[in-house]
Amino acid sequence: MLSFPAGTSIIKRVVMDKPPVASTRFGIDSVLASAHARHRDHDDGALADYIPELAAVEPDRFGIAIATVGGKLFEIGDTTQAFTIQSISKAFVYCLALELVGRDEVLARVGVEPSGDAFNAIVFDPHTNRPFNPMVNAGAITVAGMVHDVAGASAFDLILERLSLAAGRDLAMDEAVYRSEAATGHRNRGIGHLLRNVGALHGAVDDVVDLYFRQCSILVTAADIARMGATLAHIGQNPVTGRHVFDLAAVRNTLAVMFTCGMYDHSGNWAYDVGVPAKSGVGGGILGVVNRQLGIGTFSPRLDAKGNSVRGIAAFTEIADELGLHVFDCTNVGSSFVTPLLDP
Ligand code: GLN
Numbered sequence: 363m364l365s366f367p368a369g370t371s372i373i374k375r376v377v378m379d380k381p382p383v384a385s386t387r388f389g390i391d392s393v394l395a396s397a398h399a400r401h402r403d404h405d406d407g408a409l410a411d412y413i414p415e416l417a418a419v420e421p422d423r424f425g426i427a428i429a430t431v432g433g434k435l436f437e438i439g440d441t442t443q444a445f446t447i448q449s450i451s452k453a454f455v456y457c458l459a460l461e462l463v464g465r466d467e468v469l470a471r472v473g474v475e476p477s478g479d480a481f482n483a484i485v486f487d488p489h490t491n492r493p494f495n496p497m498v499n500a501g502a503i504t505v506a507g508m509v510h511d512v513a514g515a516s517a518f519d520l521i522l523e524r525l526s527l528a529a530g531r532d533l534a535m536d537e538a539v540y541r542s543e544a545a546t547g548h549r550n551r552g553i554g555h556l557l558r559n560v561g562a563l564h565g566a567v568d569d570v571v572d573l574y575f576r577q578c579s580i581l582v583t584a585a586d587i588a589r590m591g592a593t594l595a596h597i598g599q600n601p602v603t604g605r606h607v608f609d610l611a612a613v614r615n616t617l618a619v620m621f622t623c624g625m626y627d628h629s630g631n632w633a634y635d636v637g638v639p640a641k642s643g644v645g646g647g648i649l650g651v652v653n654r655q656l657g658i659g660t661f662s663p664r665l666d667a668k669g670n671s672v673r674g675i676a677a678f679t680e681i682a683d684e685l686g687l688h689v690f691d692c693t694n695v696g697s698s699f700v701t702p703l704l705d706p
Contacts, residue, residue, distance in 0.1 A: 479626075551568070
């Protein structure tokens with residue numbers, strides 16, 4: 363038995379010493395428990411009160427869940443507390459739009475370059491006139507427009523159905539949060555009209571922005587987003603139900619854009635420190651995907667100035683390091699590496 367310096371990650375220990383699977387599985391729970399314990403008393407950040415109803419959520423809630431492509435769930439804390447998905451929905455609706463209208467049409471209307479700007483920035487790519495990417499509001503509203511072009515009045519039902527299939531249970535919308543954003547979301551309406559002006563939106567702006575507000579108000583838990591992430595990690599198939607939810611090529615494109623743009627103007631730092639495709643939402647959730655291995659969901663509603671969950675970033679950073687999840691970690695030696703340890 364080798365001895366390791368304090369703080370050596372579990373996967374590094376596995377690579378160096380190959381401990382029995384049972385102790386590794388115990389290790390996953392203990393990594394989650396220690397990340398939760400270390401960060402649960404941190405109260406930096408603030409609730410997103412620009413949507414008035416979001417200021418009413420309990421600020422101290424904190425949950426972390428990991429779902430594997432083998433169907434297992436590891437969880438700690440408030441993993442069954444419902445919150446609104448907000449911008450995490452953008453990743454899944456982008457995936458759906460790729461399937462519905464095809465890659466060429468999607469790329470013609472929304473780019474895939476990081477903007478380096480805030481999620482609600484009113485800025486388009488000066489060369490193409492397109493929104494920079496589908497993870498910022500301008501791009502996501504355009505993507506909602508594509509789904510609306512195809513599905514019309516049933517567009518929201520289609521989105522809700524797909525997200526439900528990804529989670530493996532029937533999701534629902536929070537009416538109060540939807541109404542709150544619909545009553546106050548004039549900046550997003552303004553973005554919608556500018557998109558109509560540059561030709562990125564074709565239909566009635568109010569209907570498309572309404573669809574976007576609805577998709578943002580879908581209720582999920584940390585366990586749900588972990589499972590939804592596992593569906594993406596499992597190339598579009600829900601690991602528990604076995605249902606094929608998303609097109610394979612669309613999943614690849616979605617994960618790529620999550621990796622480069624999913625944390626807005628924090629995306630570069632995130633890729634550096636955490637190194638997994640991710641998407642945050644102002645409801646306090648963060649979704650992470652370790653390709654072919656697992657989905658990670660965190661929930662803690664206090665946000666930093668860029669709209670990302672403070673405890674969520676801290677927990678992800680610690681968990682990715684401890685489990686060797688960073689895509690460029692020297693111990694992450696292939697896409698099937700962690701899974702057999704979690705799903706023996
Ligand atoms: N519904 C929110 C908005 O458009 C979503 C933003 C977010 O989660 N970053 O402002």
